[in-house]
Amino acid sequence: MDMCSEYQKNSVDADHRRFVPDEVCETVEDVKRTLKWLNESYSTSNGPFVYPILTNENINIGYVQACPLGEEFEIGYHIAKNYTGNGFATEAVKVFLPVIMDMLQIDKIYGIVLFKNYLNHNLTKNG
Secondary structure (H helix, E strand, C coil), X not given: CXXXXXXXXXXXXXXXHHXXXXXXXXXXXXXXXXXXXXXXXXXXXXXXXXXXXXXXXCCEEEEEEEEEECCEEEEEEEECHHHCCCXXXXXXHHHHXXXXXXXXXXXXXXXXXXXXXXXXXXXXXXX
């Protein structure tokens, strides 16, 4: 709960609104309600399971999550615009995947990528 203002600020950035408009919290009070609901979801095996991504300075710059997708799960993340392109999502996913998959006792998890992002990443990476 001590990260409500950072969570709210990250939640309303343009990229977050564009990619996950149903997860935008307009006010700190919205964040408090959302975090209360998320905390309650951790006591079930249904999720969603959302965890903050923190810098070494303990600044909340986004989240990584596992959400139900029918009978299976999907991984997702969001990094605040000022922190994108620095490997934070990659590092968070590498740490999160084995932990959440073990916790949920699953051997596969889905990841959905926008084709445009896939192309942009591969064009940048491969020249």
